[in-house]
Amino acid sequence: MSGSVIIVLLGLLFNSIASQASPCSINGFPLVRNISDLPLDNYGRPGLSHVTLAGSVLHGMKEIEVWLQNFAPGSCTPIHRHSCEEVFVVLRGNGTLYLAAESHGKYPGTPQAYPIFGNSTFAIPVNDAHQVCNTHNLEDLQMLVVISRPPAKVFIYEDWLMPHTAAKLKFPYYWDEPCIQSSVKDEL
């Protein structure tokens, strides 16, 4: 008797786990999603809060992916480049976009610095090495970020003098890592 109780309880437990929305399921989210209900994480990057609002791996998007990101004071993206288009919309805060616009040299070189601020927007020229930093002392920097052709295929530079050919492909990217499927990797 106690054995069948355990089996029933185990069955209920597994059933309960299975009916929960998987964090990696493209069917685990309603059509209209409350952003506060979506998974929020720093994915191992201090100062970052990242939410994928509409993504390839999470939601089956094929052409665009939208993120909501928050950078604490002093935190930055890596120095990186990608061949997809990328648009930022700064919702609040202040920071700096570093952009090495001359991608024909052997390495990015000293980037130009552009102030970014709440209610500003900018698009990154494809394949140009860039970095976005919260350069404010106190306030968070909150941005909506849109990329094309997800999931993100990103080449990371250790510094601005690293040759383009030495920049290292980071795939899957931080937030895709927990859920990326081998079939997606194969399509790269």
Next chain:
Amino acid sequence: MSGSVIIVLLGLLFNSIASQASPCSINGFPLVRNISDLPLDNYGRPGLSHVTLAGSVLHGMKEIEVWLQNFAPGSCTPIHRHSCEEVFVVLRGNGTLYLAAESHGKYPGTPQAYPIFGNSTFAIPVNDAHQVCNTHNLEDLQMLVVISRPPAKVFIYEDWLMPHTAAKLKFPYYWDEPCIQSSVKDEL
């Protein structure tokens, strides 16, 4: 002498006009743009305020386009469909997404209604007829909208019972109309 003064003044005037950012020039905007400086218009649609933050026609985007839109109480998008992906991020306000998810019939039919609200996000399934309305009595509905493969190629329905084959292509779309180039039309 007075003749050459006039010529110099005319020269300065034309030079000044030429150096102003054309509203249709892909080179007329700085890299980081203050959203308040971008052209805002209703493009003939009562209750709408539309700003293209990063666009194909205005800024040379090829894969994604980002809009900031405000809908006054009672105002709506047309009932429409498109084969590109589209993501909405609701910044503030409340409204309703009407979606005719079954696109295999001859016409959209009665749509499902989904409440949308500040801090919510949703993606429109490609080719499904849909309409977004501000169904609130008092507050504006403000949204960021992202589409793929710009400029937008949109089929408009007069009502939910209009056959898919009768929906009319609106190209260029409202905000692209003042600036669309014939070369872009040829690529459609």
